Amino acid sequence: MSKGTLFDKVWDLHAVGTLPSGQTQLFIGLHLIHEVTSPQAFAMLRERGLKVLFPDRTVATVDHIVPTENQARPFVDSLAEEMMQAIEQNAKDYGIRFYNIGSGSQGIVHVIAPEQGLTQPGMTIACGDSHTSTHGAFGAIAFGIGTSQVRDVLASQTLALSKLKVRKIEVNGELPPGVYAKDVILHIIRKLGVKGGVGYAYEYAGTTFESMNMEERMTVCNMSIEGGARCGYINPDEVTFAYLKGRDFAPKGEAWDKAVEWWKSIRSDEDAVHDDVVTFDAAEIEPTVTWGITPGQGIGVSEVIPTAETLPESERAIAQEAYHYMKLTPGTPIKGTKIDVCFIGSCTNGRLSDLREAAKFARGKKVAEGIKAFVVPGSERVKQQAETEGLDLIFREAGFEWREPGCSMCLAMNPDKLQGDQISASSSNRNFKGRQGSATGRTLLMSPAMVVAAAVKGEVADVRELAKKSVAP
């Protein structure tokens, strides 16, 4: 059993008691809600005549269903409009802080909470969304929950949970050029498998994570769930504190000093005991691309799609399913795979630094003929800042569309969808069958820089080669 880790310390501090089932009743410090998984929870509250116990500790926004082109109300999609009205009404009825479209602070829930300083080290954070693990980047214990649990948090600010084990994932060394946080997490999932993390919280440690900025750390923690781990975190350090300082909800004045002192105290102890430790070397990580239908089916961009014989027995059935669905041939290089659509955005890679990096490669280039490429900023603040820096112009000139913030084609609940068996190069997090809005649509996950490379070449390309050309006279 783990001892002295940040996970243990934060868990113990938030434990209200032990329930008859043996589960812990855990206090939730910050609860985030959005329009898709909350309406039924409020309906359950009403049915039971319950109130929201700590309305100040829930924050709402809209992201999943919002259109990224025409946001005029009522929405063209009447079902989406109905969901908008439900969350507007619920926020009003229960006195919940709500960042609506046009507030200047709306966006993907996992983008807006960190950018406003709502997400802080040492908190427990829950949201009816599996990518809540993102917030672990700050040294918070953050995890996704279902709608009945959203109801539980609204009614009691607590959840019934069993404690997780803690696996330390250590990555050391400097990332080679063209290799990003996204590649690191895709590599980890490839190596540990999509269910390797079930029952675990992942603690990301080592010099590679230490030298990442907060947005890169969020990309890593975000995809913990793709590796089966409900939650992933990084111990807070000076990078964390510098990011938080001055943000809307960050402590101010004297409280700031106390906060930093406390945040330092919840870091995993030097002699902390983990249930498991795995180590990787940053130098061995390549720009990574998925070729299949699970996020674990990833390879370096210079590798070939693995043949069934080269895979462990347990992975062969799903590989066969993937060859068939993806219409890709095992044994052929992933590089050069023709694509139709390029998507930059999502809670994994829709933050300012992602857009800056992508713009660096898009500057002065052109999206290849016949490719639809678009950029969806993660939040209104990201969009605003990007426009201030002129990133929108760089993208537009290169042939990308520049959209309004939201989840967009990460899950395609809005009008942004693949058609038929189109294949997308996507900076999002899931390549499941049908994930991007068409039952036969195909998704290749990669970093935003790699998406730009794909857009420019019209096929999966190595961003390192694009970079070489950029610096040539």
Added chain:
Amino acid sequence: MNQVQQISGRGVPVIGNDIDTDRIIPARFLRCVTFEGLGKQAFADDRVQASGQHPFDLPQYQGANILVVNGNFGCGSSREHAPQALAKWGIQAIVGESFAEIFFGNCISIGVPCVTATPETVQQLQKLLQEDPQVSMTVDLEAMEVHCGDFPASVSMDEGLRQMLVTGTWDNCGQLINYVEQIKATASKLPYLHWDPATASY
């Protein structure tokens, strides 16, 4: 809440590892403010692709109430719409090799037990259900056994959660709100609630 002790009826096998919640209920069906009507959409895209051959469409499995699945079932999105869709289709219990965590918790929250069995057992159950879809099947949470015709096997589940289902105390919400004093006491110890002016009074 009702006691969930024994689920008897017929089984339906859905074969494959890593079946995610996007496949169980595609995102476009999440455009709703209630869970009503989701049953018809369970596995919607898989069913179209299987052109009528998906177990959820085959006539011989209509009316089945026990789902038999393989590894990492329910991975991906946290959407409770997934277990809700299965439950509304008629599923009352799930036997599998392993389950994704959030999906598992969501099932318990709505009183649908997920029990695990060895891969050999699960594959045997799936074979039996393919050979004879009408065979009677039982998941017994008291004996922690599954029976499929004459084939018995033991299954497992966290003991505390099993107790909750068997004794009809699986409604977390009802229990959690019993401890408001303790909840407030815990809140008062949290440093970060004190430096947030909105919550300093907790």
